[in-house]
Amino acid sequence: MPSPCAACSIRHLTLCAALQENEVQEMAAIVTTMEVGAGEPLIDEGQPATHVFNVTSGAVRVYKLLIDGRRQMTGFLFPGDFLGLANEEIYAYSAEAVTASTVCRFPRRKVETLLIKYPKMERRLLGMASHELAAAQEQMLLLGRKNAREKIASFLLMLSRRAEQRGLPADPIFVPMSRNDIGDYLGLTTETVSRTFSDLKSKGAIELLPAGKVRLAQREHLEEIAEGA
Amino acid sequence: MPSPCAACSIRHLTLCAALQENEVQEMAAIVTTMEVGAGEPLIDEGQPATHVFNVTSGAVRVYKLLIDGRRQMTGFLFPGDFLGLANEEIYAYSAEAVTASTVCRFPRRKVETLLIKYPKMERRLLGMASHELAAAQEQMLLLGRKNAREKIASFLLMLSRRAEQRGLPADPIFVPMSRNDIGDYLGLTTETVSRTFSDLKSKGAIELLPAGKVRLAQREHLEEIAEGA
């Protein structure tokens, strides 16, 4: 069987980018490629942290719950994004597929062994972690200090930038997640998300296209809104 | 001059814990010990990321601003906490002393050289970063989904746990930051923070002692509130 990694089209975005062709074989040797249906779980908070993942297609939501069911999305993952970094022996969050997705799954222990063997891989992971940390701080600013309009504008621009990084069109963006998912990411309710979309649409800032596509008709204006101007 | 690191009482909490006695000398060789007065800046968002820091006494606030001045604290740092991890060449946040503090300052480039020389140090840093990432996700849950009471209860318990980690009393905790700082950390206003403290006090959950000390009179109850029960 040929290695699935050799042909991996998003390797440059992933942890594996740190490795050379021959070294990637060592990752390929421990990988399992999985298909995950929409809504199916990848990780359950509180379970032993046995695996790490790389998303290769689709979209994944990562979240934490309060005991009464309130949910906070801590991130959406797209192809190339890494998942499963855990300091503790237990996952501190849950993850599910938003749409049908494929992921590479690696046993955590074996990855840790490779990290020790290849310090450049550990360096790459540290870079990814500090990038995520910066994103988390930006999200705290959003959650704590932005209003609904600013949150939605920031969210759309974030999706646009991430699509662009993956070589996808930056303008009519694909929004695969539900209004409820978006609300749980931005600290809003479904209704407020919907109303804010309608409001931005009526003001000509965005257009809602079929099949979950959104056109950023006035990107500059959205940037201003997002920054709190 | 004797190395300040040799006698460092909080080394076990810091990045330097990864190094052995003789190796710590290499950190000592590049360190500058600084005293920072209350309110004085350590890092300005947007400036070149030239240094990294270790807090050795006092307390530091880390924050981001919107252009109209709205502020979101992304963290409070206490002795042993690390600051300055930056993926980019520019700091993405600002930092100031809350109270008079001392910090160890290291040139970022030289630390990076040491990280390459000592992979165990890089590993330690990755561990610290993933710990911070988990804390950031917890804070997103707080900001996006908890109400004022739950936020304040969570905050007090967090201070208590962190004091305990440092060998300080877990119960009458010292709260060195102002109501305004706390509000900017929790996504609330000064007034709401003050009202919520008063409310918890009137219900017997906490006691406000002189000199910024707070007694967690009903810790169990606070835990329940913080979890959203």
Added chain:
DNA sequence: CGCTACGTTGAGAACAATCAACCCCGGTGG
């Protein structure tokens, strides 16, 4: 001894949540 920064409390306003109705679409089964 007054100034200023911080904290507290009150009254009213505002933004988002809640409760509710309705629409649309896709899937399913009679």
Added chain:
DNA sequence: CCACCGGGGTTGATTGTTCTCAACGTAGCG
């Protein structure tokens, strides 16, 4: 084939938590 069902989305009416504006108290400091 079509009626039914359920999930997601939109919109409206009302409520409620937190913000805003304001006054006042207090403590530390020049």
